[in-house]
Amino acid sequence: MPKPLTFGQFLRESRESKVATDRGFSLRKVAERAGIEPSYLSKIERDEQPPPGEAVIRQLAVELSEDPDVLLALAGKVSSDLLAIIRSRPRLFADLIRQLKSMPDHAVLRLVREVRDGSW
Amino acid sequence: MPKPLTFGQFLRESRESKVATDRGFSLRKVAERAGIEPSYLSKIERDEQPPPGEAVIRQLAVELSEDPDVLLALAGKVSSDLLAIIRSRPRLFADLIRQLKSMPDHAVLRLVREVRDGSW
């Protein structure tokens, strides 16, 4: 398996893989499009600063075409919309999630599909 | 349905219902057992201060025999162990939770039971 990257490493690798073929992915350009200072992004990519807030992470995800939930996870966070869903029925979701903790991916995936396909 | 209480209101009602029959549930006593200043708890119960951190909420849950996940939800938080589980497989859990967002309780409950009983 690919060794787990830090948030900063992941960002840098994602961006550098794109800047190779598209000059629009320089650190400065990406920072500008994401609405943050270049020096801030620089520090983030080198894990010198902790990851930014959810809004900025989402912007970066858009710019780099990465999955926001994955990026947020690497940043040690969970999407605020998921938190709201859990908070709306805490006992229900807490139970479910703890039950699924040690289930293999394919089992959980089956669950996702069953729910989606409405076999209910 | 019971109108949704704030975190502070919920705490106060829980505590006052107990102090009626047990003097050990005065604000000061509970605060002491939970390891916080009485004035702090007072402000929290009146929603004058935002809810405390997860550790204190858990202590209060123990003292008042309330469900920690419910208390955390009222405080606008989600248990850190659940966050860790989600972060470990962000895409998987994000999908599942968003799918379940609008499912009725009984459907989700069935899921919980099926998983628990290992009908897999």
Next chain:
DNA sequence: GGCATTGTGTAGTAGTTACTACACACTCAC
């Protein structure tokens, strides 16, 4: 009526979060 206990008011604070602003040195194109 005095001591204990109750809830609350006021004031303060250390630590963290989430950034901005600006300057600098290097490289590259032409």
Next chain:
DNA sequence: GTGAGTGTGTAGTAACTACTACACAATGCC
């Protein structure tokens, strides 16, 4: 060789989080 663009270093900060410490007035108990 100069102007544009690159990444990075330094410095600072406003807002929020999560509390403590102490003093005070009211009530209860015997």
